[in-house]
Amino acid sequence: MVGRDTDADETDAASTALSDRDATLVESLLSGSHRALARVISRIEDRAPGYRAIVSALHDHTGTADVIGITGAPGAGKSTLVDKLALALRDRGDTVGVVAVDPASPYTGGAVLGDRIRMASTVGDMDVFFRSMSARGQLGGLSMATADAVTALDAFGKDTIVIETVGAGQSEIDVVRTADTVAVLVQPGAGDDVQTLKAGILEIGDVFVVNKFDREGAERTRSELEEMVHRRDGHAGASHPTGHHAPGAAHSAGAADDSHGVDDGAEEGSSTWTPPVVGTVAETGEGVDALLEAFDAHAAALRDSGELAAARRRRHAATIRTLIRADVGTLARDSITEHGGIDALAERVCRGESDPYTVAAEVLDPIERCVERATDGEPSGSPGPDADPGADRPSEKD
Amino acid sequence: MSVDVDERPVRCLVAKVGLDGHDRGAHVIARAFRDAGFEVVYSGLHRAPEEIVQAAVQEDVDVLGISILSGAHNTLVPKVIDGLEAYSALDDTLVIVGGIVPDDDEDALKAAGVAEVFGPGTPMSETVDFVRANLPERA
Numbered sequence: 177m178v179g180r181d182t183d184a185d186e187t188d189a190a191s192t193a194l195s196d197r198d199a200t201l202v203e204s205l206l207s208g209s210h211r212a213l214a215r216v217i218s219r220i221e222d223r224a225p226g227y228r229a230i231v232s233a234l235h236d237h238t239g240t241a242d243v244i245g246i247t248g249a250p251g252a253g254k255s256t257l258v259d260k261l262a263l264a265l266r267d268r269g270d271t272v273g274v275v276a277v278d279p280a281s282p283y284t285g286g287a288v289l290g291d292r293i294r295m296a297s298t299v300g301d302m303d304v305f306f307r308s309m310s311a312r313g314q315l316g317g318l319s320m321a322t323a324d325a326v327t328a329l330d331a332f333g334k335d336t337i338v339i340e341t342v343g344a345g346q347s348e349i350d351v352v353r354t355a356d357t358v359a360v361l362v363q364p365g366a367g368d369d370v371q372t373l374k375a376g377i378l379e380i381g382d383v384f385v386v387n388k389f390d391r392e393g394a395e396r397t398r399s400e401l402e403e404m405v406h407r408r409d410g411h412a413g414a415s416h417p418t419g420h421h422a423p424g425a426a427h428s429a430g431a432a433d434d435s436h437g438v439d440d441g442a443e444e445g446s447s448t449w450t451p452p453v454v455g456t457v458a459e460t461g462e463g464v465d466a467l468l469e470a471f472d473a474h475a476a477a478l479r480d481s482g483e484l485a486a487a488r489r490r491r492h493a494a495t496i497r498t499l500i501r502a503d504v505g506t507l508a509r510d511s512i513t514e515h516g517g518i519d520a521l522a523e524r525v526c527r528g529e530s531d532p533y534t535v536a537a538e539v540l541d542p543i544e545r546c547v548e549r550a551t552d553g554e555p556s557g558s559p560g561p562d563a564d565p566g567a568d569r570p571s572e573k574d
Numbered sequence: 575m576s577v578d579v580d581e582r583p584v585r586c587l588v589a590k591v592g593l594d595g596h597d598r599g600a601h602v603i604a605r606a607f608r609d610a611g612f613e614v615v616y617s618g619l620h621r622a623p624e625e626i627v628q629a630a631v632q633e634d635v636d637v638l639g640i641s642i643l644s645g646a647h648n649t650l651v652p653k654v655i656d657g658l659e660a661y662s663a664l665d666d667t668l669v670i671v672g673g674i675v676p677d678d679d680e681d682a683l684k685a686a687g688v689a690e691v692f693g694p695g696t697p698m699s700e701t702v703d704f705v706r707a708n709l710p711e712r713a
Contacts, residue, residue, distance in 0.1 A: 211661050214634035222582040285583055286608035292629060293618035300624050305632055310613045312583070 194229040202233045205332055210302060213332050217307055220324040231324045237331035241273070242475050245339045245355030247348065247380075252361045253387040255294035257458035257467075258340050262304050263297040264464050270336050271303045273329035275322055277341040277351055280310040287311075291340060305329060311348070319350035320498050323491070326354065349380060354491060356484065357474045359383045359467070362401065364394040378404060381451050383470045389455035389463060401453045449477045504543070511539050584610075584709065586637035589617040589626045591654065594644035599672060603639060606698035607705075612637075623650055627657030630667060636712075637705050642673040647683065655687045666710040670701070 194202065204212035216234075219227045244261075248254050255276065262272045276291035289308035298304040307325065311318050322339060329337050339355050341348045352358050360381035384405065386398045452470050456463035478484040512518050515538065524530045588604045590597055597619055607614045615633050617626060630638050638658075640651060651671060658664040664687060671683060672692045680691045689708055692701055 210631055211634075211663055214632050218582075218585075218634040224582070280613070281608065284609055284611040286611045287583075287613045288604050288608050289613060289615045292615055292633075296618075300622070300628060302628060306629075307632055308613075308615050310583070 192229045192232045194233050195226055198226050198230050199233070202230055205234070205328065206237060208332070210305065213305065213328060214307070216328045217325045220328060221309060221312075221321050223321070227324075231327055234327055234331040238327050239330070241326075241330040241334050242336045242357070242471070243326055243330075243339065243355045244336065244471055245341070245352035245358040246361060247341050247352045247358065248361030248385075248387075249363075250342055252363045253458045254340050254342075254361055255291040257361065257385070257387060257456060257464070258291075258338055259294045259297050260458055260461045260464045261338060261468070262295070262306075263461070264468055265336050266298055266301060266304065271334050272298075272305070273326075273332070273334035273337040274304065274306045275309055275325050275329070275337070275339045276306065277309045277311055277318065277322065277339070277348070279342065280312055285312065305332070305334065318348075319354055320495065320502075322351045323354040323495060353380060356478060356487065357382045357471050359385050359471070361385045361387050362397060363388045364391045364397045381405075382449065382474050383467070384451055384453040385467060386453060386455045387458050390457050394455060398453050398455055405451050405453065448481055449474060507543055508539065511542055514542075515539050584612040584637060584705065585615070585633065585635045586612050586639060586705070587615045587617060587626070587630050587633055587635045588639045588641065589621055589629070589654075590619050590641050591621050591623060591626055591650045592642065592644055592646050593620065594642060594646070595619060596643045597641070599643070600641040603641070603672060603698070603701065606702060607639075610702045610706075612705075623653035624657055626654050627661065627663075630654075630658060631661045631663050635667065636709055637668045637670065640669070640671050640673075642671065642675075645674070647671065647673065647675055648679055651683055651688060652686050666712055668705065668708055668710050670705070672696075672701070 201212055201216060205216050216230055219230060246254050246258060258274060262274060265272050278287055278289045278291060280287040287310040289310060292306060292308055295306050309322065309325065326337050326339065339352060341351045358380050364386060384401050386394055386401065454463060454467045454470050456467055478487065515521060521535050525532055525535060586607055588600050590600050604614045604616050615629065615635065617629055640654065642650065655664060655669065658667055669688050670690050670692065671688050674694060675683065675691050683691060690704055
């Protein structure tokens with residue numbers, strides 16, 4: 177493994193005190209150093225000592241960027257589209273940050289991150305900051321790391337930040353959901369793909385993109401998608417005044433499918449937003465301007481409906497929850513070690529001396545007692561070392 | 575498994591520079607690095623030196639492996655090195671070169687800041703071990 181920072185004063189992973197050197201790093205990032213931004217993202221990705229303090233310090237400088245998530249099956253053309261989007265955004269004067277997430281080998285942890293190959297249109301333009309990230313298999317950690325990387329790019333001053341990920345599993349969906357606007361990319365003739373998308377991904381799309389729109393079956397894929405979008409909106413009924421994109425399909429499908437009771441649109445609060453379906457040819461850049469317009473329209477709709485604030489609140493809540501869960505997980509790990517280690521505990525179950533439930537209860541007992549003591553004994557008592565109230569305060573600056 | 579992990583994989587950029595369409599070697603080494611547990615960013619073909627610098631800086635890699643078989647190493651590699659220097663990224667980036675490089679040129683490249691040059695037939699394990707042994711300390 178790589179030689180790393182070992183600040184004596186940064187031993188507590190949850191500490192939000194900024195070391196002098198990290199303060200300098202934050203300072204350089206805020207003053208526009210690409211190297212500092214790159215290093216901060218590395219620290220975030222590595223969950224290196226002190227990273228929380230860094231993210232915490234950057235938090236005050238965020239809230240100005242539009243965050244767009246792009247997801248879709250492998251080969252749908254995400255990277256190529258991101259390249260053209262970056263170009264279009266640069267053309268209108270926006271600075272761009274891109275976080276591209278690729279899978280890692282579950283065996284070696286190694287990865288080949290290939291999204292960068294497609295970034296050909298904005299070559300040599302440092303105002304497009306492109307960063308590849310590997311899904312390092314951290315539970316819940318990937319979406320955290322991505323969200324924190326977005327924080328860094330936002331604080332750096334990027335106008336628009338694009339998160340690109342393969343929509344292949346829950347963790348990827350969690351990643352893309354850290355964006356304000358989510359685009360789901362499909363390719364023509366992907367009838368079966370669309371079926372699989374239904375389950376997880378269709379619900380999260382704010383904009384749908386049929387890429388490779390010059391190919392056969394593109395129109396059909398678009399109308400299928402439009403049908404599904406309206407079906408999903410069906411139960412929102414009259415509450416979406418923005419109208420229909422495919423009137424014929426919508427009316428029949430909407431009524432028929434209400435019984436499925438998908439609670440997506442309502443949960444996301446985007447009931448006044450009907451996701452448009454945009455056709456693009458990423459290779460040539462065709463349709464990219466229309467896509468940007470759709471993104472802008474969604475951003476405006478979010479702001480006008482007050483949904484943006486609600487979405488960000490939800491996201492902060494999720495972040496706080498993930499952080500706390502991680503810290504409690506660490507406590508649990510310590511307690512497992514304290515009880516002789518996981519192998520010894522499992523061995524006891526094998527020998528018939530105990531069962532998994534009893535063992536788990538034993539390991540958790542000291543933690544439970546601490547919580548009880550803290551809540552009963554001193555209701556307004558001093559917060560523990562990992563309960564700094566300033567650390568992850570949701571800041572509604574939108 | 576926690577949000578905070580105690581180790582980090584080696585990050586490297588495998589780059590093809592200049593008018594050189596031979597990427598078999600780059601692919602093989604990218605794969606070998608991946609199998610060694612590294613995170614490998616691959617640049618794609620026909621990159622200009624400044625593109626490689628941009629990628630190395632933004633990706634914050636520990637290792638930059640430049641694959642070059644065109645014979646233009648004396649022109650292109652120093653440009654990459656100067657670019658890294660301009661972003662104060664040279665000190666903590668291990669720059670290695672793979673390809674066909676005459677011995678005299680090799681000395682010049684090393685003097686310019688290249689850590690090692692790997693010729694044809696170098697076993698993958700040798701390159702991987704060299705990288706592991708020579709990773710720059712991160713300040």
